[in-house]
Amino acid sequence: MSRVKPIPGLLLMMEQGTTASPIPRLFLLITALITGAIVMALEILGSRLLAPVFGNSLFVWGALIGIILAAMSSGYAFGGWASDRYRVAAVLAWLLLGSGAWTLLMSWMGQVAIFKVAKLVEDPRWGPSLAACVLLAPPAFGLSGVMPALLRLAVVDMGYIGRHAGSMIALSTVGSLAGTWGTAFFLLSWLGTQALVASLGVLQLLLGLLWLQQGSRKVIRVMGLLLAGLLILSWQLFGQAPSVAGLVYQEDSPYQQVRVRDDDLFRYLVLDRTWHAVMWRADPTTLFLPYSQLMVAAVALTPEPKRGLILGHGGGSLAKWLAQVWPELELDVVEFDPVVVRMAQEYFEYHPPANHHVFVKDARVFLRDTQVKYDVIWVDAFARHLIPFHLTTVEFFSELRSRLNPLGVLALNLASSGEGGDLQRASAVVQTLKTAFPTIQSFGVKGPWRAHQTTAENLIFFGGGPIDTMPYDEVVKRIQSHVEARRLPPEATALLAARRTQPWSPGLTLTDDYTPYDLLIGSHAVEISPDGKALP
16 A cells, blocks of 8 residues: 655644644734734835825835835745744744834834935935835835744644635735724824834734744743843833924824924924925914915905915915905815814914815815805915825816906915926926916015025916906006005015016926826925925
8 A cells, every 4th residue: 555645844834733733823813913904004104204205106105015015025935934944933923023123113213214215315216115125124024924924823734724824814904904094094193103103013022022932942032022121111212203493293194294393483384394384473474485475466466356265274374364464355275184274273373264264175176066266266285395296287277277267366386496307397387287377477486594595486376367368567566556555465566576587498288197297306305494404
């Protein structure tokens, strides 16, 4: 009678399964659930870590997903190889301890590392790819290596290998779903980015220690405990976010990090690493930034304006000024981030009167839903490194034109560094804007701080019925008359000198279907503060 020769490695797998029988199956399933949740939570958090430096573009998400998939595939291969050669519980323990230690380190040094990468690689594709590799590849590698090791322990009966593998992978996927929704919908807003990353690191360390108890000698267990304890203690002592000078309030919204900062004279709203509002604390209603002083001049170009619309709220600077100087103007304000709306009211002295209506919506959704026609529309939703691509397309500008009265005026603000990719970006916006507003007036307005030392400027565009038909001398005359009547800031007249007379270079026409907008972002990775220093 012939004997059946065992499949190579099968005997070893069955022996390890037998020796691992004291490990409760529930513990295996809980480990699969937790690790599946953590890896997806880290992917969501990765977008928040990269956004202040690289933005939240398609390239950033592509970099995150690609790097994590690459790390997971190599982690699966390594976990399978290691669990065939070493004690499986020990493999699980050290994978979890390693990924947990790196995650804890990421919460401590992550922002520093991202800025180093941004200075080294400014390309919008490979910069975030390298940053994601440095920050997220190690924990994704370790957490993915857990799955084949768990399957090695779970399969104790080769006749049911499909059932065991299927249930383990299914539970890990349920964990991934819980990690994705839990992080995006709840935990990020409750805890903030840094605290949540650190919590996930501690959770991995604790889970690793539990597995260390299952599969290692006493000396190694003690060393593991000491290492994990030292890491957690170090983070508590040194790993907290450094204090930011003048920080009044900070919160992670569902969309961005929101900070309010003070100095001796001003209050600032900072979204991620972009300055969005400046308020003179001695007189909160005054429009301090030159671009806003010119932007509000649009209200003088339409006869007897009765209703206005602002897309992009920020600190509420425009709305505050309009409430005081044009109290008869009924105003709709649209802002997609509810935390920004709350900051404007709590920290920037915007208290909407009865004829001001604030909507927490995306601008495109609002324009699609409303049937109101406006006399003036202000679009102030663009920052230098935070450009919602769907607000730059032919379709968007067509919707804007359809919501303007025949004699209505559009005022649009586009921040620009004045060089490199920002010039291409401005040309593309102008080319696209002209599909709905054939005649536009352009102004390049410098900021109030160190304007002579930088090419940075705010590009202000006026369009609409009056701009199509009105000679520019009449534009100047109307603005001057409203300044004299104290219905516009006194600086508005002088800012007319910033008018651009040189024709714009031809650019791309951007559509909802084709908008390679990330190719046109500026080359500067670090946002500069109003005093000319890099923003910490």
